[in-house]
Amino acid sequence: MFQDALFVPDRNFRTKAAALPAAALVHAVALALLVTVPLLRVGDLPDVDFTNVILVPAPPATPLPPPKARAGNPGSRIGKKPAAAAVGSWRVAPVAIPDGIVEEGLGADGAEGGIEGGVDYGAGGGLPANLEGGMLYRLVGEPVEPVVRAAGDVKPPRLVRRVEPSYPEIARQARVEGVVILEATTDVYGRVTGVRVLRSLPLLDEAAVDAVRQWVYEPLVVNGRPRPVTFTVTVRFVLK
Numbered sequence: 001m002f003q004d005a006l007f008v009p010d011r012n013f014r015t016k017a018a019a020l021p022a023a024a025l026v027h028a029v030a031l032a033l034l035v036t037v038p039l040l041r042v043g044d045l046p047d048v049d050f051t052n053v054i055l056v057p058a059p060p061a062t063p064l065p066p067p068k069a070r071a072g073n074p075g076s077r078i079g080k081k082p083a084a085a086a087v088g089s090w091r092v093a094p095v096a097i098p099d100g101i102v103e104e105g106l107g108a109d110g111a112e113g114g115i116e117g118g119v120d121y122g123a124g125g126g127l128p129a130n131l132e133g134g135m136l137y138r139l140v141g142e143p144v145e146p147v148v149r150a151a152g153d154v155k156p157p158r159l160v161r162r163v164e165p166s167y168p169e170i171a172r173q174a175r176v177e178g179v180v181i182l183e184a185t186t187d188v189y190g191r192v193t194g195v196r197v198l199r200s201l202p203l204l205d206e207a208a209v210d211a212v213r214q215w216v217y218e219p220l221v222v223n224g225r226p227r228p229v230t231f232t233v234t235v236r237f238v239l240k
Contacts, residue, residue, distance in 0.1 A: 145188060148222060150231035157186060157217035157229060165211035165235060171203035175239065180208040182233045188226040190217040198232065208235040 150156040181199035184192050195209045212233055219226040 145225070145227050147185060147228045147230055148220065150220075150229055154220075154222075154229070156231035157190060157220045159215060160190065160218055161214075161216035163211050163214040165204075165207045165237070167237060167239075168203055168207050171207075171237070172239065174203065176201065176203050177237055177239055178204065180204050180235045180237070182208060182212055182235065183230060184212055184215075184233045185228060185230045186217050186220070187228050188219055190219045192217070193228070201237070204235075204237050208237075211235065 148154055178201045179199065180197065180201050183196040183198050185194040187193050192213050192215055195212050197205050197209065212235065215233075220229040221227070
């Protein structure tokens with residue numbers, strides 16, 4: 001019984017015990033070679049194209065400020081003579097008024113003889129009389145024509161483009177019908193520039209004004225010149 005409990009070492013036990021660390025070392029070396037060998041190959045790296053590289057010059061260095069003068073060193077207060085400013089330099093203000101500046105001829109009374117092509121508002125009764133005579137101009141130079149009212153011999157302009165008003169749904173449900181009378185003003189091109197309600201129907205006024213603002217009339221010509229005109233427009237609303 002005691003013979004079975006005894007441990008008898010094998011002859012190759014030491015060889016088998018040394019084989020395990022040796023195998024681990026060989027595997028570690030092989031793994032290190034597999035990782036480092038591809039990194040050492042530089043022949044497969046891509047070529048770098050330097051044709052599209054933009055070289056930006058470095059900014060000029062900022063000059064250092066001059067050293068401050070010390071109180072105990074009188075010689076340090078003597079500075080260098082400033083260099084002359086370069087011709088055409090905009091950073092240096094002139095130290096003297098340049099010669100050769102021509103004095104302008106315009107004074108408080110304007111130029112002598114006026115400006116060529118200007119309007120003499122002082123002739124013929126002064127400025128108010130000239131304004132009444134049709135010499136009032138806008139800033140862009142277009143003459144401002146007084147508005148003509150279509151009455152008597154002046155007939156209202158002929159309608160060229162008419163836009164039918166849309167019947168408001170609330171007025172349709174309320175079964176509201178009637179006539180809205182408006183006063184329209186057109187410019188020298190026949191476009192409606194202003195609309196005023198003369199006879200109102202509260203549910204229909206807005207629809208009538210919106211429609212008339214889109215109407216276009218034939219320009220009214222008086223004495224060979226187009227004039228703005230004010231006239232009466234009637235818009236009738238009828239349910240179908």
